[in-house]
Amino acid sequence: MTAKPPPDPAAPPRSPWPGSAATAPARPPEVTARRLVARSRIFRVEAMDLIFSNGAQRTFERILGGRDSVMVVPVLGAETLLLIREYAAGTDDYQLGFPKGIVDPGEDILTAAGRELREEVGYAARRLCDLQRVTLAPGYIQHGTRLVLAQDLYPSPAPGDEPEPLEVVPWxxxxxxxxxxxxxFTEARSIAALFLARRYLQQAHQAPAADGKGRSAPGNASSPSPDETR
Amino acid sequence: MTAKPPPDPAAPPRSPWPGSAATAPARPPEVTARRLVARSRIFRVEAMDLIFSNGAQRTFERILGGRDSVMVVPVLGAETLLLIREYAAGTDDYQLGFPKGIVDPGEDILTAAGRELREEVGYAARRLCDLQRVTLAPGYIQHGTRLVLAQDLYPSPAPGDEPEPLEVVPWxxxxxxxxxxxxxFTEARSIAALFLARRYLQQAHQAPAADGKGRSAPGNASSPSPDETR
Known part of the structure; x- marks a missing residue:
């Protein structure tokens, strides 16, 4: 395990909240052992033995995941979201959410987003914007998901590997x-993506038009992220 | 497996999107077999053999989880969020997010939320509001998380089981x-909880004051949810 940086000095000052630590831990926990404790066709579970800076020892388990996934928020025209309704094996029901999939080996984020968009909703995008990387449950899941906004859509279906055709739901x-x-519509990633996309579109709408000082175009993949512009 | 209801008739009408299904599946997939394919101290993985209504067969794996967790958004005073910064084993780093934990057997959602709040940030709440249930990754994780807003806080620490003291970060x-x-601050559940809590607070602020017609008080656990009021 590599050493962790000290607590962010830009964080706001802490007050002495009752019952809570007055200060951050002296240093991150040390991993003294790792072992694979379960595996299936899809999942691998690792146990980590940890010693915290105060001497406390714990064994934590986590689900290993080599590659991030990508989730795409497709916006058709100015204000129609395209969602998919798909069987979800985890909850054994049909769920409404944004198209998503695993980033293939060697594939970059925006390429993966464009591919999933064509496969799952039948459109390609002239503008793809990497909004943010999120995690699912950092306490016990290793991988994350990149949220990508897709705009300027045009029909361009590609075959996917779904067991049954996906229902596309405009909203x-x-x-x-x-x-x-x-x-x-329950998935925390889809809810986060919805709010982050809307916030980005609102900020892009409020941003000054191209004048050599402001951003040239909202949503362009090469534009600064919304956080960098405020 | 129990039969699933037909597609929601209240859903907006579909357009014939290129490359996508013109209609929803005839019926949900049938589970023809289930078996436990991996287990560790914490995790159990189930494989399900499925036959979709179009005849396609697949085997999907999912992580079983018996109980939901609860995540609490604590608001101190009018506009200070209380977050915690904690070691996350899945990503092997420190993450900022809202306090959370498993709902104990027999425990109701708001009781679990109040307990986690006392254990992790050292406050109790006079008002707890069940905002929404979210899922993590319904494609392969069974359990969900209840998001709870906590207001009217007062100091009331309780001992938790954390290996090191949690850092409480006001924001x-x-x-x-x-x-x-x-x-x-990467966790999709925390991001969703943040936006949903802010939206609830904004709507509560805009709601009419107690007059026998509107809601008597925003955020009261017995009040209608924000979705019911609009």
Missing amino acids: PLTDLDGLLARPD | PLTDLDGLLARPD
Whole structure:
């Protein structure tokens, strides 16, 4: 394990909250042993023996994942989201969410996003923007997901590997309440992607037009991220 | 497996998107066999053999989880979020996020939320509101997480089982951009919880005051959910 940087000095000052630590840990825990404790066709579980800086010892398990996945928020025209409704084996029901998939070996994020978009909703995008990387459950899952906004769509279907055709569900970006109220729109990644995409589009809309000082075009893959512009 | 309801008739009408299904599947897939294919101290992996309504056969794996977890968004005063910074074994680094934990057997959601709040940030809440249930990755994880908003806080620490003291990090609710820009605030559940809590607080702020017609108080656990009020 590599050493971790000290706590972020830019973090806001802490108050002495009751019952909580007055200071951050002296240093990150040391991993004294790792072993594979279970594996299946898809999943590998690693146990890690840890010694924390205060001397406490624990064994934690985590699900190993070599590669990140990508989740795409496709916006058709100015304000129609394209969602897919698909069988979800984990919850054994149909779930509404954004298209997603594993990033193939050697594939870059935006290429993977464009591929999943063509395979799952039948469109390609002239503009793809890497919004943010998120994790699922960092306490016990290693891999993460890159959230990508797709705009300027045009029809360009590609064959996927789904067992049955996916249902594509258009949804007005203005009806966020209706989408969040649906009992089949539950995935935290999709909810985070929805809010982050809307926030990005709102900030892009508010940004100054191309004048040599502001951003040349919102959503361009080479533009600064929204966080860099504010 | 129990039969699934037909597609939601309240869903918006579909257009014939290129390369996608014109209609939803005739019926949900049938599970023809289930077996435990891996287990460790913490995790159990089940393989399910499935036959889809179009005849396609697949074997999917999922991580079984008996109980949901709960994640709490604590708001101190009018606009200070309380976050925790904690070692995350999955990503082997320190992550900033909202307090969370497993709902104990027989424990209700709000009781579990109140307990985790006391153990992890040292406060109790006079108002707890069940915002929404989210899933992590419904394609391969069975369990979900209940997101709970905690308001009207007062000091009331309780001992937890953490290996080292948790760092509590206050954050102004007005500085959403700063929080989302932090490299250690990555968890999709925390990001979803942040946006959903802010949306709830904004809607509660806009709701009419108690007059016998509107809600009596925003955030009360017995009040209708924000989705029911719009």
